[in-house]
Amino acid sequence: MPGAQDGSVIEVLAGRTGVVLAVGDDGRLHQIAFGADVAGRRPELPVGLHPLAHPTFGEEVGREAALRITHADGATSTRLRFEAVEREPHEHGEVVRVHLRDRVAPVSVTLGYRTWPATHVLEQWVEVADDGDAELVLHRFASSAPALGGADPRLTHWGGGWAGEWRPVTEPLRRGTKTVASFGGVRPSLHLSPVVLVEPDGPASETEGLVGACALAWGGDARVDAEVTTHAQQRLVVGVQHVGAERRLGPGERFVTPSACWTWSAAGRGPASRALHDHVRRHVVRDGLGIRATVANTWEAVFFDLSTDGLVELVDRAADLGAELFLLDDGWFGGRYPRDDDTTSLGDWDVDRSKLAAGLDPVIERTLARGLRFGLWVEPEMVNPASELHDAHPDWAIGEPGREARTERHQLVLDVLRPEVAAHVAGAVHRVLDAHPGISYLKWDANRDLTEPGSPALPVDRQSHLPIDRVRATEAIFREVAERHPDVELMACASGGGRSDLGTLRWFHELWTSDNTDPVDRVRLQWGASHLLPASVLGAHVTRWGGRPIAFGAAVALSGRFGFDLDLRTLTDDEAATLADAAATARLVRDLVQQGDLHRLVDPVGRDRGALAYVDPNGGRAVAFAFRLPDGDPGPTDAVALPFVPDGAGVDAIDRTPRPRGEADRAWRPLAGPRLAWPVEPAPSATVVELRWG
Numbered sequence: 087m088p089g090a091q092d093g094s095v096i097e098v099l100a101g102r103t104g105v106v107l108a109v110g111d112d113g114r115l116h117q118i119a120f121g122a123d124v125a126g127r128r129p130e131l132p133v134g135l136h137p138l139a140h141p142t143f144g145e146e147v148g149r150e151a152a153l154r155i156t157h158a159d160g161a162t163s164t165r166l167r168f169e170a171v172e173r174e175p176h177e178h179g180e181v182v183r184v185h186l187r188d189r190v191a192p193v194s195v196t197l198g199y200r201t202w203p204a205t206h207v208l209e210q211w212v213e214v215a216d217d218g219d220a221e222l223v224l225h226r227f228a229s230s231a232p233a234l235g236g237a238d239p240r241l242t243h244w245g246g247g248w249a250g251e252w253r254p255v256t257e258p259l260r261r262g263t264k265t266v267a268s269f270g271g272v273r274p275s276l277h278l279s280p281v282v283l284v285e286p287d288g289p290a291s292e293t294e295g296l297v298g299a300c301a302l303a304w305g306g307d308a309r310v311d312a313e314v315t316t317h318a319q320q321r322l323v324v325g326v327q328h329v330g331a332e333r334r335l336g337p338g339e340r341f342v343t344p345s346a347c348w349t350w351s352a353a354g355r356g357p358a359s360r361a362l363h364d365h366v367r368r369h370v371v372r373d374g375l376g377i378r379a380t381v382a383n384t385w386e387a388v389f390f391d392l393s394t395d396g397l398v399e400l401v402d403r404a405a406d407l408g409a410e411l412f413l414l415d416d417g418w419f420g421g422r423y424p425r426d427d428d429t430t431s432l433g434d435w436d437v438d439r440s441k442l443a444a445g446l447d448p449v450i451e452r453t454l455a456r457g458l459r460f461g462l463w464v465e466p467e468m469v470n471p472a473s474e475l476h477d478a479h480p481d482w483a484i485g486e487p488g489r490e491a492r493t494e495r496h497q498l499v500l501d502v503l504r505p506e507v508a509a510h511v512a513g514a515v516h517r518v519l520d521a522h523p524g525i526s527y528l529k530w531d532a533n534r535d536l537t538e539p540g541s542p543a544l545p546v547d548r549q550s551h552l553p554i555d556r557v558r559a560t561e562a563i564f565r566e567v568a569e570r571h572p573d574v575e576l577m578a579c580a581s582g583g584g585r586s587d588l589g590t591l592r593w594f595h596e597l598w599t600s601d602n603t604d605p606v607d608r609v610r611l612q613w614g615a616s617h618l619l620p621a622s623v624l625g626a627h628v629t630r631w632g633g634r635p636i637a638f639g640a641a642v643a644l645s646g647r648f649g650f651d652l653d654l655r656t657l658t659d660d661e662a663a664t665l666a667d668a669a670a671t672a673r674l675v676r677d678l679v680q681q682g683d684l685h686r687l688v689d690p691v692g693r694d695r696g697a698l699a700y701v702d703p704n705g706g707r708a709v710a711f712a713f714r715l716p717d718g719d720p721g722p723t724d725a726v727a728l729p730f731v732p733d734g735a736g737v738d739a740i741d742r743t744p745r746p747r748g749e750a751d752r753a754w755r756p757l758a759g760p761r762l763a764w765p766v767e768p769a770p771s772a773t774v775v776e777l778r779w780g
């Protein structure tokens with residue numbers, strides 16, 4: 087029976103993902119099995135010979151610890167004994183709490199699990215409580231630390247910095263500990279993407295092999311330690327980056343880690359990604375089953391060079407081309423300090439009347455009159471030293487006494503641990519939205535990391551709480567804005583995809599995948615992102631970056647949440663017709679792209695070709711993309727097999743590759759093979775084909 091308790095065995099099952107725990111004779115909790123299809127697994131050895139369920143410092147000699155505490159009496163070892171297990175249903179599954187307690191110190195530790203059986207996701211977190219009458223110090227507090235079996239373990243992680251998000255590294259794990267981590271606190275996913283894959287038995291393909299995916303739902307720094315001991319035992323320790331974030335816990339205080347979200351597949355990477363996509367759409371992002379609009383953004387079109395007439399012209403062009411939402415990016419605000427570049431004005435969220443004399447209203451009215459929604463960019467957590475806000479409150483930025491506060495992109499981070507600053511930040515957003523009821527979309531940006539991470543809101547001996555408390559204070563602002571403006575769609579942005587994690591996304595509808603919009607790079611970058619995130623949340627815009635053909639850029643953007651971000655007044659007639667055709671195609675196929683099942687067909691990373699398809703979960707329909715890229719090693723040249731088409735099914739196809747002639751001569755035709763042909767040279771080039779069968 088799923089989730090059954092059998093004597094001292096505790097089974098926690100989330101579809102095909104699960105964990106089996108057992109209590110040993112001495113009361114310690116051990117992991118019997120973890121991963122795919124573990125239901126019914128029972129100890130084959132004495133329980134005490136299995137790895138600990140949650141290893142603590144001083145307990146397992148010579149191994150990574152998931153929890154390290156200096157107790158009130160100075161002791162540094164923690165030995166946990168099982169006390170009780172509690173199970174209760176939630177709307178979509180079950181919450182299981184396994185209560186443990188130190189053998190001596192008044193410290194209780196709870197291993198929390200939340201199951202999501204329909205999406206095969208098992209969430210795990212840890213709670214530590216100080217039940218004594220003196221303070222303890224938490225040095226390390228991972229969310230999840232399962233032991234992994236397997237003869238040839240691999241770890242895949244992604245990162246790459248600004249404009250380089252989602253560059254993969256897959257490496258065999260050998261003796262020692264491999265650490266991947268983020269630092270900086272505000273844009274962690276630029277440094278380390280918020281998911282890792284483990285393949286315990288060697289490389290998995292899209293359709294074969296054992297794969298575990300783990301995503302930490304946390305908008306701050308993360309850390310993954312992949313350990314292989316001298317005895318070839320393996321463990322993955324996943325949690326918040328604890329370095330520089332040590333925590334004191336006073337009597338009665340409880341620290342709860344964010345969740346690590348696991349999913350497992352015994353049939354390769356494809357099912358793991360599809361489970362995560364389903365999960366993100368159903369249970370993480372807001373309105374995840376809704377269809378996202380086609381966005382026309384101003385950033386790469388005009389940067390800071392804004393005028394009412396220019397914007398109205400862009401709105402008209404965007405409407406003519408089929409956009410559904412006009413997004414006014416950076417540059418619209420500022421008072422005494424005009425925002426003509428990135429050196430000033432963050433914090434001064436009033437419309438810059440020197441650029442937009444009559445405010446935003448004429449642009450919003452024109453946008454709505456043309457049948458589009460209106461969106462606006464803000465970066466409310468930040469302040470430029472050159473701003474009226476900073477003139478009035480020079481002490482509102484994060485910093486340390488007597489240390490120079492360094493700027494990055496000429497800006498500082500506001501100290502939202504101070505209640506008056508948090509209220510001001512949220513209030514600034516409310517004020518903009520309340521004053522402009524026509525705004526139904528907000529791009530929320532954050533463009534620097536933390537340095538000198540200090541706050542007067544924290545006692546001297548708790549300054550290291552800042553990295554975690556700042557994330558939580560920021561989440562509280564996200565929550566407040568989401569609750570107060572439930573109809574405003576939110577895009578998460580942090581210099582591109584710096585906040586792509588499942589924690590932040592709970593308050594958002596979608597994210598800006600990367601500032602790198604060169605479509606050649608985007609083919610590979612979006613491929614990486616697809617290991618965690620569904621295309622519905624991955625903003626993908628046609629731009630001039632890289633100087634690629636518009637038809638190619640449009641095809642790449644169609645494989646994500648489609649939009650434009652280029653000066654629509656400079657398009658040639660052919661380019662305009664191609665974009666209009668792509669926008670029409672977006673309306674025809676976005677149900678598949680945004681809500682369908684992704685099948686990654688040919689990996690473009692490092693190669694000159696790539697292919698993928700989105701398939702109707704009920705079968706019978708798909709849209710497939712094939713890309714030829716101008717660089718990389720030669721990829722496979724055979725036409726692409728479509729493994730999601732049932733054997734023997736006759737497939738009809740219609741070519742929906744963006745082109746100036748639009749629908750002319752487009753017709754459904756039988757697809758030979760059925761296989762997808764590669765686009766013709768010269769690269770970069772793309773083919774977009776809608777398929778139907780059955």
Ligand code: DGJ
Binds near residue numbers: 531579598601
């Ligand atoms: C960084 C974002 O990623 C860009 O899309 C753009 O909004 C700029 N900030 C504006 O300053």
